[in-house]
Structures are given as C-alpha cells and as structure tokens.
Amino acid sequence: MNTHQTVLTLPTDVAGVRIGFIGAGRLGQALAWSLAHTGLKVVAVSSMLEEHARALAAPIAACVCMSPQAVVDACDLVFVTTPDSVIGATCDSLTWHSGQAVVHCSGVTDVGVLTHALTQGASIGGFHPMQTFGDPHAAAQSLPGCTITVEAGQAELMQLLLALVERLHCVPNRLPAGMRGRYHAAAGYTSQFINALFDQAVRLWQTWGATEEEALRALLPLAHGTLSAIQTAGVACGMPGPVSRGDLSSIDKHLSAITPMGPEMLDFYRTLCSVTVPLARQAGGIDEVQAQKFIDLLKA
Ligand SMILES: NC(=O)c1ccc[n+]([C@@H]2O[C@H](COP(=O)([O-])OP(=O)(O)OC[C@H]3O[C@@H](n4cnc5c(N)ncnc54)[C@H](OP(=O)(O)O)[C@@H]3O)[C@@H](O)[C@H]2O)c1
Known part of the structure; x- marks a missing residue:
C-alpha cells in the first residue's frame, strides 16, 4: 500500500520543484536547458543512450544521469520526452506516487496515455511547445515567444505548468481535453x-x-x-x-x-x-x- 497517496501534494513554489527528464532527444535537451536557464531545478535525466543523457546534463549544474525509475523517485515533475510511440509504455513501466506529476510534450498524443501514473496518485498533463526542435541549441534560442499548449486534469498541476510557461517567456494556450487531433492538424x-x-x-x-x-x-x-x-x-x-x-x-x-x-x-x-x-x-x-x-x- 502507498501510504503517500492521500498526504502528498505538488510543491506550490515553482522554484522548489525538482524537474526530471526521461528522453534526452531534441526537445528534451532544449526544454531542459531552457528551464534550467531560468533558474529552475532540473535535477535528473534518463535516456536510452547514456551519452545522450550526459549531453543533456552537461550544461546544467547538479543534473544527474540515472535510470528512469530513479528520475521518477527523485523528482516532483517528470517530463516524458521520448518519441510519441513509447510515451505510454514508458509511463506504464514505472512506479509513481502522489505529490508528483508527469507530463508529455507530444502535440497529438492524448494525456490519457499517462493514466497509469494517475491511478498511482500522480497528476498528469501535457506541455507542448509549438515550435520545431531540430538542433537543440538553436531550438532553445527560439523558444521564448512561442506558444506552449498546456493541459492538466488537476488545478495545481495547471498552475505549475502555467508558471513554467511564464518562466520560459512563452505564451500559454489551454487545450480542452479531446481536442489534440484537431489541434495538431491545425499546427501542421x-x-x-x-x-x-x-x-x-x-x-x-x-x-x-x-x-x-x-x-x-x-x-x-x-x-x-x-x-x-x-x-x-x-x-x-x-x-x-x-x-x-x-x-x-x-x-x-x-x-x-x-x-x-x-x-x-x-x-x-x-x-x-x-x-x-x-x-x-x-x-x-x-x-x-x-x-x-x-x-x-x-x-x-
Ligand atoms: N522535435 C520537435 O520538433 C518536437 C516539437 C514539439 C513536440 N515534440 C515532442 O517531443 C517529444 C520528443 O520528441 P523529439 O523530437 O525530441 O524526439 P527525439 O529527438 O527522437 O528524442 C527522443 C528521445 O527519447 C529517448 N528514448 C526513446 N525511447 C526511450 C525510452 N524507452 N526510455 C527513455 N528514453 C527513450 C531517445 O533516447 P536516445 O537518444 O538516448 O536513444 C531520444 O533521446 C515527442 O513527444 C514529440 O512529439 C517534438
């Protein structure tokens, strides 16, 4: 039995939130660097290849490479920045708890793909920057001013995601549930x-x-x-x-x-x-x- 489930809540002060990444690709690197650059605590990363996790962690003081489960255990907010096709399986393979949140950054994937974490007490959501991420350094430069679409079933996670958007000097866009297919087609x-x-x-x-x-x-x-x-x-x-x-x-x-x-x-x-x-x-x-x-x- 998870004794944390009824007592833990997400930290309310964004500066104290420990952020982790699972997936150190184009978006993962650019977003992690951008969040860290605003003074936020990006503390943990995991990827398929350790060299890619190290590349994400290298410019961030106190960011440590670890296993996906260790990222979950060490963080209040976990970004699953794997390819869309494995977001669900990645979430399903891990143990989550209340007082933490997991979000993906896919434009088209339903937030429901993270339901496994929700059933274990975590908050779930979406955080989709409307920008093309090729070279992560260039992408990090081009992030300020972009729109980031946020979705969260829980009010405190929504507040946290909106605070991140503000920190990144981006523009928030709230997406109602069930609109992702149409929204992503529009972006196309x-x-x-x-x-x-x-x-x-x-x-x-x-x-x-x-x-x-x-x-x-x-x-x-x-x-x-x-x-x-x-x-x-x-x-x-x-x-x-x-x-x-x-x-x-x-x-x-x-x-x-x-x-x-x-x-x-x-x-x-x-x-x-x-x-x-x-x-x-x-x-x-x-x-x-x-x-x-x-x-x-x-x-x-
Ligand atoms: N690229 C864009 O323009 C863009 C724009 C908006 C949103 N997005 C979204 O951002 C997310 C990531 O896209 P991306 O373009 O950054 O993809 P990407 O460059 O292919 O990176 C994906 C990363 O996930 C890692 N990975 C794959 N399977 C994994 C697993 N099972 N466990 C842990 N890590 C795993 C890969 O690891 P290794 O590198 O270590 O092999 C890779 O670094 C997607 O949801 C995508 O829809 C992308």
Missing part, C-alpha cells in the same frame, strides 16, 4: 504544409532549369512578406495575389501553364485557389459576381 498547416507548398513552387521553377536553391532565394522573401501581411492585417485582408485583386485572367494563365504538369498538380492548384476566393470576398477585394466567375473558372 503552418508547419509541414508550408514545405508542401514550397515543393509545388520549386517544381515549377525547375521546369525552366532553375535549381531549388535559386527558387528558394526568390520565394522565401515573398513568403516572409506574406507572413508579415498576415501578422499586420489578418488572414483575409493580409492575402496577396490575383484573386484578392479580382484578376481573373492571371488565374486563367496559371491554369493553362500548370496543366502540362499533370492532373495532380493542377487539382492541388485548383483546390488552393478555390480556398482563396471566399478570403478575397471577406477582405472586400471582390464582389459576389466576381467570386462566382473565379469558382466557374476553377471548376472548368
């Missing part, structure tokens, strides 16, 4: 789908012999300009391009030019262009009659 539109859009554009450039490098040199400033316009004017009013100006003939020329590239590329262009029509309407750049002409042209 402004993450990997940008790569998909660039792929289409680069393929067009390559048809006249330009390299990807040349194409990107031209396209990236354009993309930055669009992002700036979105930031200033919003999604609809910040949208550039022929549809926003009611320029039907340019779209006609685009369709003719893309047709030889094959039906897949043409259909994708038609789909994307169709989505811009209601945006142009919303921004007041075109009226209902013009909108219908675009729709007819794109369906033809």
Whole structure:
C-alpha cells in the first residue's frame, strides 16, 4: 500500500520543484536547458543512450544521469520526452506516487496515455511547445515567444505548468481535453504544409532549369512578406495575389501553364485557389459576381 497517496501534494513554489527528464532527444535537451536557464531545478535525466543523457546534463549544474525509475523517485515533475510511440509504455513501466506529476510534450498524443501514473496518485498533463526542435541549441534560442499548449486534469498541476510557461517567456494556450487531433492538424498547416507548398513552387521553377536553391532565394522573401501581411492585417485582408485583386485572367494563365504538369498538380492548384476566393470576398477585394466567375473558372 502507498501510504503517500492521500498526504502528498505538488510543491506550490515553482522554484522548489525538482524537474526530471526521461528522453534526452531534441526537445528534451532544449526544454531542459531552457528551464534550467531560468533558474529552475532540473535535477535528473534518463535516456536510452547514456551519452545522450550526459549531453543533456552537461550544461546544467547538479543534473544527474540515472535510470528512469530513479528520475521518477527523485523528482516532483517528470517530463516524458521520448518519441510519441513509447510515451505510454514508458509511463506504464514505472512506479509513481502522489505529490508528483508527469507530463508529455507530444502535440497529438492524448494525456490519457499517462493514466497509469494517475491511478498511482500522480497528476498528469501535457506541455507542448509549438515550435520545431531540430538542433537543440538553436531550438532553445527560439523558444521564448512561442506558444506552449498546456493541459492538466488537476488545478495545481495547471498552475505549475502555467508558471513554467511564464518562466520560459512563452505564451500559454489551454487545450480542452479531446481536442489534440484537431489541434495538431491545425499546427501542421503552418508547419509541414508550408514545405508542401514550397515543393509545388520549386517544381515549377525547375521546369525552366532553375535549381531549388535559386527558387528558394526568390520565394522565401515573398513568403516572409506574406507572413508579415498576415501578422499586420489578418488572414483575409493580409492575402496577396490575383484573386484578392479580382484578376481573373492571371488565374486563367496559371491554369493553362500548370496543366502540362499533370492532373495532380493542377487539382492541388485548383483546390488552393478555390480556398482563396471566399478570403478575397471577406477582405472586400471582390464582389459576389466576381467570386462566382473565379469558382466557374476553377471548376472548368
Ligand atoms: N522535435 C520537435 O520538433 C518536437 C516539437 C514539439 C513536440 N515534440 C515532442 O517531443 C517529444 C520528443 O520528441 P523529439 O523530437 O525530441 O524526439 P527525439 O529527438 O527522437 O528524442 C527522443 C528521445 O527519447 C529517448 N528514448 C526513446 N525511447 C526511450 C525510452 N524507452 N526510455 C527513455 N528514453 C527513450 C531517445 O533516447 P536516445 O537518444 O538516448 O536513444 C531520444 O533521446 C515527442 O513527444 C514529440 O512529439 C517534438
């Protein structure tokens, strides 16, 4: 019987919380370093390869490499920063107790994957930074200002996670339970789908012999300009391009030019262009009659 279960609670002072990591990969390293940099106590780490755990621990004074169970035993708050596919199994293989919390950093994985710890008295939650973590040093630099999505079933854990977000100079986003699939899909539109859009554009450039490098040199400033316009004017009013100006003939020329590239590329262009029509309407750049002409042209 666990005699701690009814008496222990999470520490209320964030500065006193002992933090541990299981999984010393890209996100684990960047997050551990960032938390430690704010003066928080990152005291324990475990990973599959000890050299990776050591790499996480090296820049943090008093952070010790140990087994996953020792991390759990030594910490008030444990981040399971393994790949999504093994978060549940990792949690299930360990013994938890009340007065501590375990969170994962996956965007799409339900917090319920940590239920084993909850049944043993621990609090469970999610802490998902909306940022891409490649090189951990660069990722740690890019963390301030990002949104971190927090989810917790228990109020005191929510308070703790919000305090961490504040320490990291990030922006908190509370996610209701059950929304992770939709939330993560939304993030994909402004993450990997940008790569998909660039792929289409680069393929067009390559048809006249330009390299990807040349194409990107031209396209990236354009993309930055669009992002700036979105930031200033919003999604609809910040949208550039022929549809926003009611320029039907340019779209006609685009369709003719893309047709030889094959039906897949043409259909994708038609789909994307169709989505811009209601945006142009919303921004007041075109009226209902013009909108219908675009729709007819794109369906033809
Ligand atoms: N990378 C991103 O851009 C990003 C962004 C947001 C959220 N996330 C989330 O962050 C989490 C970690 O992703 P990541 O990109 O950092 O993955 P990663 O670079 O592959 O790192 C995962 C780490 O987990 C360790 N590991 C694997 N199985 C383990 C086990 N059974 N026990 C202990 N450690 C284990 C690995 O150990 P070794 O290295 O020692 O072999 C590795 O260091 C995921 O939930 C992911 O969805 C990632």
